[in-house]
Amino acid sequence: MTDQLPLPVTAPFTKAQRATVLNLVRRAARTEIMPRFRALDAGQISQKSSVTDLVTEADTSAEALIARGLQIAFPSAVIVGEEMSETHTDYREKLEQAELGFLIDPIDGTWNFAHGLPLFGTMIAVCRFGRPVFGLIFDPIGNDAIWADIDTPSTWTGVSGRSRRVTTRARANLAQMTGIIEPNFMPLPHRRAAMEACFDLAHAWTLRCSAHHYRLLAEGAVDFVMASKLAPWDHAAGVMLCQQAGGYSAMLDGTAYTTSITSGYLLSAADEATWKRLAAHFSALLEPAE
Structure with missing residues (x-):
């Protein structure tokens, strides 16, 4: 038997606030991520836990920009980024206790990014007491996003504002x-x-x-x-x-x-x-x- 928790009744924030998050991510992609894609030198790439676990100047700069913007827009929120978690090891406990918490992955797929492969993205999640209630995955290459919250089906949004619903597809065997x-x-x-x-x-x-x-x-x-x-x-x-x-x-x-x-x-x-x-x-x- 599976045991998914029931979702909360209301979405974490308003349509305007969701737009704020997407605009922040687009700005980070435009100013911090894409100008460095296929333009990094060796000094801008560092190894973390292994040769396949990398961080780049683009990761840290994009995360800092997004975190600053989120803290201004949501001053009472707990904000956790992948790179800042290296020095804030109690982030899981803080998220579990937070009515509103943000998770930032500025460049998911850093190994790909660092090696010039166009398979990476920016991920933002909003959690209530450790449970996801909003998710955004942005593709800097395509300049588009898929997002959802507990009131809204998963939706693709393009740069021109066009949008469409996306759905999974199941196979029988x-x-x-x-x-x-x-x-x-x-x-x-x-x-x-x-x-x-x-x-x-x-x-x-x-x-x-x-x-x-x-x-x-x-x-x-x-x-x-x-x-x-x-x-x-x-x-x-x-x-x-x-x-x-x-x-x-x-x-x-x-x-x-x-x-x-x-x-x-x-x-x-x-x-x-x-x-x-x-x-x-x-x-x-x-x-x-x-």
């Missing part, structure tokens, strides 16, 4: 399903089990970019996203978009996702029936990794 999975973040026994389970699917891969993973799911291009590295800025917005596009998100053991969860596997799927099929198919990942 496993052999036709495609999805996103990142076994390299799993312990070795789970990695092997996950790869074996993928042999029964049509295709499974990773783009090294949660922003595009969740956009593909919300727009019906893939059937699922399985996440094994649970940094909240990578998933809170995506969970909101998935649910409001007709999909279903929960931890693989059925627990409702919140930003306080640090381990396990987050499964987002095209609908609840698909989620249940995939959860059963990947159930070996619930065994201890010994």
Whole structure:
């Protein structure tokens, strides 16, 4: 049995405030991100935890711009950015206690960005007491966004203001399903089990970019996203978009996702029936990794 928490009754903020958030993200892309794309030198790229975990000058500059703007627009909000979390390690506790909290991932897919691949995005989530209630995923290359809140279905918005609803698309059997999975973040026994389970699917891969993973799911291009590295800025917005596009998100053991969860596997799927099929198919990942 899955255990998604019921959503709050009202959206986190007004239409005008949502526009403020999107305008901030567009400004950061225009002034801090895109001018540095394919223009970084070695001194503007740093390694964090590993050779594949990078941060660039564009990440830190864009995050600072967005955080400043959000703090002005929402002075009582708790604001957490991926880069600032390196020095503010109590951010999960603060988000769990905050009536209004923002999560900023200034450049999701930094490895791609740093190597000149046009597969990256900016992710903003609003949480109430650790639960996502608004999500925005912006593509600086296309200058467009997909966003949703608890009152609004997932919606694509282009630069001209045009918009359309986006929805997930479910397939009936496993052999036709495609999805996103990142076994390299799993312990070795789970990695092997996950790869074996993928042999029964049509295709499974990773783009090294949660922003595009969740956009593909919300727009019906893939059937699922399985996440094994649970940094909240990578998933809170995506969970909101998935649910409001007709999909279903929960931890693989059925627990409702919140930003306080640090381990396990987050499964987002095209609908609840698909989620249940995939959860059963990947159930070996619930065994201890010994």
